Amino acid sequence: MLPDIMPVAEQHGLVINERTRGKREVLAKCPFCQEDAKPGKEKKFYLSLNTEDQVFKCWFCGEAGGVFRFISLLEDVPESEVIERYRFKRGKYKPHPAERLTLHQLKLIDVNFKPHWAELRKYDKQLYFKVRQEVWERWKSFLFVERRSAFQQLYMAIETGTYSRFVANVKQREREIGVPLLEPVLDVFSREQWPTWVEEALELPREILKGGKEMCSNGLLFGI
Template sequence: MLPSIMEVAMQHGLKLNERSTRSVKDVRFKCPFCQVTEHPKYKDKYYLSLNTSDNVFQCWSCGESGGVLKFIALLENKSVEEVKQELFHEGNNRVQRKLHPAEKLTPRQLKAAGFLLKNWGKLSPKEKDWIWSEWQLYVEQEKRLGYMFFLEAKTSEEIFAVIYEYACKLSVNPEDLLIEFSQAKFADKKKPRWAESAEEWIEKVVL
């Protein structure tokens, strides 16, 4: 049995609109998936709508939507397949199926790479391999672009703006990305391919 989307929201500390009630289909919360509610102009806006009858969600600002499994995956930065395994295999003796690397991609990562998948079970191993390959290409491209802007940044504010932008695109921790870019910049040994490519491009442009 699927968990209640309302209970999931409360367990994760989402801010409820006190004017909405828990007995109606449309219960409003501050959306944790978009940044618009952080602006003072929108501080009293509750764009995340939970339909407690159908167990689905929709944000009327950023557009994120789906069922309770995707909701949990987004809140916990996990893949939907990982959430399924945790919910339906926990406490029993069945051996968990080993997930393909592509099945571990979070909803944000899949969306960033241009995939809108609802059922992994319908995909063949080759199709999963292709999705994983496309994701790796996407990461390579975004890291190369982000690293170029990182190298060209002149102030700490510019550096952090670049790091935050590309951390969001890759759905990774900004601190981890800052460390990775900094290590690439000052590496004595062979750099990652995306870093070498970025530095070569900058050198050509400067020359």
């Protein structure tokens, strides 16, 4: 994939013909010959940018090429350097989500230090993968328990009419653990069919609610 030519043009302050913006061929003032910057040529835009093929051509001076050449001319650096820069960018490492966990989050799963991910990756690939997997597995189970608990609370809150207190509690918990709970839980709740883990998670709350109702009715029965 080539870099898009339009953002490059914008970053370098090219004057775009607004009426062509968003089209396949966008016209701009040519920064190379600057012929269309001359008095009386306000309405001329000699540089054509092909936003599909990422190529350019000036209809006046004939300067033309691909997006790498475009960057190289605009920045006055050799094209090879531009290509190299882009290749480096493309190969840039994207950290695994496990590596983005904060120390605070790691402590929640009994990992009391933040691994030196970059060094591990560099010097001991095997250990790196092992640690990463262990951390990620723990985090996933942790999240599962958190969401299940939030779901149980939501269910209880709806049954007992304490929804706003539930929202306050769950938002507090979101801040503590640094991940969303309310949205995902409401999302599951609104599904037509609940997943098995939900049915299992609701066994206890249902039991408690049933017990509570029985106590109430017994209480009424005995006139306490």
